[in-house]
Amino acid sequence: MYNNEINALIIIFFVAIGTYGLRISGLLLSSKIANEGKIRIFLDYLPPTLLLSFVTPAILKEGMSGIIAMFLIALCMYKTKNIFASMIIGVVTIAISRNF
Amino acid sequence: MTIDNTALNNFIRGIKANTPIGLSVFAYGAVLGMICSQKGVEIYHLTLMNVFIFAGTSQFIIVDMWDDLSQIFPIVLAALLINLRYFLIGASLNSLFKNSTIKEKIIYMHLVADENWAVTIERNKHEIITPLFLFGGGVCLFSIWSFGTYTGYLFAGFISDPSLYALDFAFIAIFTALCFNLYQNKTNLIPWTFAAVIAYICEYLFGGNLYIVLGAISGSLVGVLLEKKKYVQQ
Numbered sequence: 001m002y003n004n005e006i007n008a009l010i011i012i013f014f015v016a017i018g019t020y021g022l023r024i025s026g027l028l029l030s031s032k033i034a035n036e037g038k039i040r041i042f043l044d045y046l047p048p049t050l051l052l053s054f055v056t057p058a059i060l061k062e063g064m065s066g067i068i069a070m071f072l073i074a075l076c077m078y079k080t081k082n083i084f085a086s087m088i089i090g091v092v093t094i095a096i097s098r099n100f
Numbered sequence: 101m102t103i104d105n106t107a108l109n110n111f112i113r114g115i116k117a118n119t120p121i122g123l124s125v126f127a128y129g130a131v132l133g134m135i136c137s138q139k140g141v142e143i144y145h146l147t148l149m150n151v152f153i154f155a156g157t158s159q160f161i162i163v164d165m166w167d168d169l170s171q172i173f174p175i176v177l178a179a180l181l182i183n184l185r186y187f188l189i190g191a192s193l194n195s196l197f198k199n200s201t202i203k204e205k206i207i208y209m210h211l212v213a214d215e216n217w218a219v220t221i222e223r224n225k226h227e228i229i230t231p232l233f234l235f236g237g238g239v240c241l242f243s244i245w246s247f248g249t250y251t252g253y254l255f256a257g258f259i260s261d262p263s264l265y266a267l268d269f270a271f272i273a274i275f276t277a278l279c280f281n282l283y284q285n286k287t288n289l290i291p292w293t294f295a296a297v298i299a300y301i302c303e304y305l306f307g308g309n310l311y312i313v314l315g316a317i318s319g320s321l322v323g324v325l326l327e328k329k330k331y332v333q334q
Binding site for chain 1: 120121123124145148149152153154155158162166169170172175176179180183184185186187188189190191192193194195197198205206209210212214218221263264265266267269270272273274275276277278279280281282283288291292295296297298299300303304311312313314315316317319320321323324327328
């Protein structure tokens, strides 16, 4: 049990250091390299492509209701620009399809 | 109208802007708390992870592998692979931090999570904000996340299946909405589609969480190739 305690703390320590290291090194490196041309385009594309990579498998896993939810979210965003309303629409669509 | 861009104002706007997404962060945290209490994770372990790691999915991985803590290297590696995207997230925050000192960067970056990053990037397209907006969001999420994990931990026996209420889908819905708001013009379509398809295929083939990084890198590279071609044609 004593060993487990030490191991738990070692694991938490290294994951904490490593995660912070990833966060800060990404920022520091990107400000070191020339922020123009190809690098600039690459960095500009990162936010939407990260978000899309995040959501696509999760949406498709829900099947048809996931795709419907995505369209409703897009429509709501286009009409209202309201993120909270779009979230509610997405969640309600999925909740309905999971319960019935 | 002049926008009040003081430090406090940015901090508070960051808190407000991240409150809606807090609903799903709370639910996600509660699930982690429940699993922690089932797995015999002590509440101070949970607290150490919340404070010093502050990255939900990797905390899930650690707790999931808690049964055999002698496997130090595999557990650390799995958790860090999932957090690899934070390197790209950090890189994408370059323009927000362009007027910041190194000290500010070091302090504010710790509380960067997927949620406040996404909210900040989207807001930065339409309004003038400072890194304190991001940090305010981080403080907001940290409070809600911690509260969620403790609630789950203490009331593990009482909470029924949260997936029935689709609360796990809340952050997917918000990320989808934020992504649509980042759309600029038709040039975006091919790189975006590429990212989505690669992410889906990688998730299908390899599982895990590496698909997020692979999708983003390949989509962004396609973006670079396409826009470079445009320069050449001009």
